[in-house]
Amino acid sequence: MAADTTTAGAGRPLELAEVERISILGAESIVCGFHLADYIWNDIFRSLAAASTYVLITDTNLARLYADKYQESFAAVWAHVNPERKAPRLLVHVLPPGETSKSRATKSAIEDWMLGEKCTRDTMVLALGGGVIGDLVGYVAATFMRGVAFVQIPTSLLAMVDSSIGGKTAVDTPAGKNLIGAFWQPKRIFMDMAVLSTLPAREFSNGMAEVVKTAAIWSSDEFDVLEASAEEVRAAVLEGQSGGSGSSGLTVASRSAAQTQLLRVIAASARVKAYVVTHDERESGMRGLLNFGHTIGHAIEAVLSPQVLHGECVAVGCVLEAEVARRMGHLSEVGVARLTRCLRAYGLPTAMDDAALVRLVGERRLAELKPKRLLDIMALDKKTVGAQKRIVVLKRLGATLEMQPTAVADALIAEVISAGVLVQPVPEQAAEQAAAVVVVPPGSKSISNRALLLAALGKGECRIRNLLHSDDTQVMMGALQAMGGCEFSWEDDGNTLVVVGGGGHLQVPPHELFLGNAGTAARFLATTANIIDATDASTVLTGNARMKQRPTGPLVDALRANGCKIDYCERTGSLPLRVHHDGRGLPGGRIQLAASVSSQYVSSILLCAPYAREPVVLELVGGKVISQPYIDMTIAMMAQFGCRVERVAENTYAVPAGAYANPAEYVVESDASSATYPLAFAAITGTQCTVPNIGSASLQGDARFAVEVLRPMGCTVEQTATSTTVRGPPRGQLRALSLIDMEPMTDAFLTAAVLAAVATGGDTDGVTRIRGIANQHVKECDRIAAMCDELARFGVATANHADGIDVHACALGSLKPGVPSVHCYDDHRVAMSLSLLACVSPQGAEIRERRCVGKTWPQWWDVLARDLGAPIAGADPAEETSAEDAKADVAKADASIVVIGMRGVGKTTLGRVAARALGLVFVDMDEHLESEVGQTIPEIVNGAGWAAFRQHESRLLAQVLTQTHATGALVVCGGGVVEEEANRRVLQQHRARGGPVVCLTPNMQHVAAYLNRDRSRPAYAVTSDINDVYARRLPLYAECCSHEYLVDKALLATGNAGDDDERPGAWAVIERDFVRLLRFASGRDLNRVSLAHPSFFVSLTAPDVRAYLPDALPRLTAGAHAIELRADLLLHAEAFASADLADAGTADLFVHYVHRQFTLLRHFSRLPVVFTVRTVPQGGAFPQSADALRMRLLHSAVQWGAEYVDVEVDSLAPALYAARQRSLVIASFHDPSGTRLRWAASECEFADEILARARACGDVAKLISSARSWKDNVDCLDFVERNHSAEHPLIALNMGYEGQMSRVTCPCLTPVTHPLLTAAAAPGQISVAQVHQARALLGLLPAQRFALLGTPIQQSPSPAMHNAAFGALGLPHTYRLLETAAADDEQVAALLRAADFGGASVTIPHKQTVMRLLDALTPAAERIGAVNTVIPVDDGKGGRRLLGDNTDYLGIVDCLRQAQLDCTGTADGRLPAVADARALVIGAGGTARAALFALHTLGVRSVVVYNRTAARAQELVGEFADLFDSLGSVESLEQAAEAGQLAYIVGTIPGCDLMIPEALFAQPAGVALDMAYKPRWTPLLEAAQKHSGWTVVHGVAVLVEQGIHQFEKWTRLTAPAAIMGDAVYAQYNAQF
């Protein structure tokens, strides 16, 4: 230490700091201290060679803070040192801060400036700044005049401990960082710790990464200090930031404890670097050690820089490289855990998916950290020798394996940096040969926490072994230390914790006790804090946001009642708590506690009770005591620490006063849940495994697993009081357990389920039914649903129950081939259990999120590979197969569809139509049975009786669904099929395998009427009224079905539901929508909104959708991609205005009402439905008290096939998510106050948490806040940018007028309103048109040009139609005519190539010739052989492709479908079903081709073509024959009529003057459509309209419909159809 204060000479007295010097390269040239300015100049002037000019180079940040001080000090010190001599020059040069300054250009600029200033060889250059300034200025000094004297004054922590030491200088080039530079040693390095007070907090952490790294490779003592003093070191820096005293630290005496610690830590780190540099200046060996964490860290930095800082990347690199060391068997898990926590304590990220990194760069960027890319970057690393990568391998904290980096195989690095892990099958022989293994799983968390508290309060020394190293235990230790109750130290490489107990003498901690989200610590310490011995003081216990929501109320109540003084600082009932110390401590005596919420309250009081003033008698009151085993555990452990608790009565415990006597050693029992994995490994692979420290005496529930699950499954289990050994039966011989209650060991059910998946041994039915695990629906994820989904990937069928799971075992050889990719839902137990199945599955499995095991057993993969012998490798799960796809996998899109429901509802009719539409084999079980048995059903029933009939039915059903028609069929069952238990099981199993089972729900009046007419089936027993039968069967249908379809023609009765007049064509709509549901249920067409572009859903607000039918609905859905049905708003319907939803009957009525509403929407719109039941607290109308009904509605919506179901992020969400089938769940959260959901990075903790929860239980997250100021919109957008991606879609916006902007920028599924809706669904909601107008103004929606190509086109209504549509939706686009006779003339080519080209319509004469200009055709355009629409599409490479499409045929299809509905027919007959109808096409040109394709699309099977030139008709027939059962040409129209009655006639000849024979209209009902629209009444339509049963369709209607399709393909928006129609008709009517 040097101390000097001199007042000699003139001016102010000098303030010469007391400093510490460090030696480097043989000289003590590193100087550390506080407030060094005077010291620096004094040292330079006195000790270094004199210079003519001093050049101080710094950046603007530092110049602002320190330049004046250095200049002033320069003059003052000179005056002292050389009072008589003129001062030399001090030139100051200031650069912009940041890495960009570290360039060749800046270097030249500095040099030019110095030359301009006439600096000579005796110049001294000083670098005042961080590493950027030091590296750059050092390089300037190294080369200026071939090298001038150089001094470093590092101001960032990183510069102090790293960049300023060692003489490496450099600048960056575009080719890479630090590529040009030199070694140039500074004469002095002055580290002024006082300047750290102005360093941004993040830069402080950045530097700490190097400090921690250095300790980790060099000194375990230093590491211990860093680990223990994170708070102090931070405080030393922060203290300064909050002002501090002006010169504190200048002298040793004036330093605070924190400052002393800070100096010590930095000096120690600098000393190591100096030592290493001294011994290896040019980095040929030992200096490579300093690169610990840098091999992987640099690769990460290369991808994430500059948003993520160097030290942050190194921190992640250190943890990963430590994991490499652990994987190699050198470093213990304790070492990895301590390193990780230490880095975290200094505010550093520690994993590649660290939340801090997500905040900094967003998930998309993070996803770029692919193992292959990182390995490629590492290959270029300077440390790589040849092809071999090198990593500094830690032996333990503070020591490395070698004195240089160690060569490590790529595969090993890949394994550690991969997100996933590939577990390969364990070869059977290898397993047999393997010796019996012993595995010690990590310590139990509950026991670890108790042991820590007991030993800390006890007297004497206690060595705790197998302590769990987790955040929770760390928090507990930190708090106990802060209370001064004990001393902790590590032995045995950190594997043993030595606790010197304080005998219960606790002090007031120096700061608040921050307990994170550690629930156990919070509860235990809430009592502990009361025994602190102090007066007039208090202790605050606080935690993170989640902790502040968790309850502590009952415990605080009990303590207060006992006389403790405790205040809630924020929310009543939760942390933060302020415990006041008034010298009374914990009074004790009789304490009453409500113990039905958490057993931790009980343990908390029991553990502290010996230190109460009076002996405690604890009485548990208030209902059933929860988790008694944990209370027993506490009492047993207290006994091990010398305190015997007496149970004096049921739920009453007496605790004697006195201190705990610490046992010399305490071994924490392993976690029994974790122990199930190695034991199950033995079971499933037929090997042997011992867990040496869990046995029959264990107090952990899961300790029973071996005896109660593994033994009955066929394993040999030997258990002593303290150990368990399991030997599995030969592979494939585990036995299923028909029913097992796992209530006492719920966490172990996943392990059991995995064993059950292959339990085909013995003579069981192979189904294991696990029950008693309802809580597992709401753990880290919905574990039951997760296991169902993930086992499905192995080909294992399961059934998900409210309180359990059924697992259908699959023979080992029958597990699905291929490598299943398992999703773990970030749940350690899912990952570990399924990794066991991977060990025996044919090609293993990829576990996608390997790191999730870190929660309880971070080294599980090492154990699995090293100890248990499973071959594992890194896996980079590239393509995310969604759970949806996985289910679809099992469902094998072709699993047969089963239709069930009451007889008479239309099963056979609908089934036939659907089978044809989907290309499935149609199987009617009744017919099948009759043909198999050789008798009609009435014959069987009358002869052998109902029972015999049912027997046949059961046998055949099982046969059909599991053997003959398991796939590729549509199977219609008899109405009573569900009456038999066996049949229900068959149906449920089919459903579990992913096969849709669709129940048709009838309008019972229709069924009764039908059955009265139908005499072909045996009657129901006289006594049973049909309604009774229905009522009885209803729940049975529900038990079996996956989907439900309402068949109710009355709904379509003239749009006025309730009126039973059947509307003709209604059945066609019912058929269409049934097919639509089946397409959805079987995964053929999920009708989802593409989330790659902005999209909208319009929220309906009326209590009855009929308010919008039929006309308003299409208008108000214009521009929208989906419709939201707000079931809560339907409660406003008159019938339910004052209804009591708790009444079961009313609830039934409401569900039925909602079903009818849903079905109506289906019948009138093809848009996907977002089904929502918004509760009152979230801004809706649904009472929160009616949760059961809400759940029922949401479930029903899934079964009705709602494409999206919105569920609020709450307790219902996980169960709904598990049961969502094909629907997507929108997990939503609304904050009408705008105070909780905040978006800005600095205050979004709650939003992040809700988002994580929403993602755990939803496919789309929806977070809605309320704007308090306009800026909230900017923050919201920022939040979206950080968190939204196509894979993880996020709807986020602000309600209210000020929040409207956020609706403009919402990335997908933006809720919108429409002027036709009387009320908006939420405040601030705007329309699609408004969003577009705003986007256009903001430059987010560039105007595009569209055109019609062809000739003659002057009278075309297309411009009017499309421009009206653009206008209605607020789009800035324009559509014009481009009259041209040659499709490929200049103008056309220019238009198509233009950047703002939006699309074109094509008409005669270019429909074929235009193809030459296009890049691709749609299949329809290709088949038809004509293009009428050109669509520019992204080519995925930043360019565009021109796609030719044909919407003419779609226009025809739509018009014919509409006509089917409009066709009233006559008393004599109605329009036949399409499959039975014949059609005539007149003409054989391009339009006729579209017409034929349209008829095929519609489902017509028999068509004739007439053309004047018969040869062309024949040609056409030849080309399209494959599309129809019968397609022929006729010579005349009369001949067409003679061949059979026609239901559809399509004219395609413009200006046709044919004679239309009356005979064409022989069928009483039909549709005539003429594509020609000039004149309005063509001969065909003239003739047709004379027949009252015939419906005519004008060509202009087709024009509008095809235009609508064009518009939608161009804009991806739902067209404003009505407005387009209005525009066309206005022009058309004026012309014709």
Ligand SMILES: NC(=O)c1ccc[n+]([C@@H]2O[C@H](COP(=O)([O-])OP(=O)(O)OC[C@H]3O[C@@H](n4cnc5c(N)ncnc54)[C@H](O)[C@@H]3O)[C@@H](O)[C@H]2O)c1
């Ligand atoms: N030469 C070496 O051996 C070596 C070793 C490690 C890193 N580096 C180099 O160091 C550079 C990074 O250094 P860095 O992290 O110090 O970055 P930096 O120099 O950019 O400093 C970080 C930021 O903190 C500001 N700052 C620094 N000290 C401050 C203070 N006391 N008060 C207020 N603001 C302050 C700076 O103005 C800057 O904005 C990189 O270019 C890296 O390549 C070199």
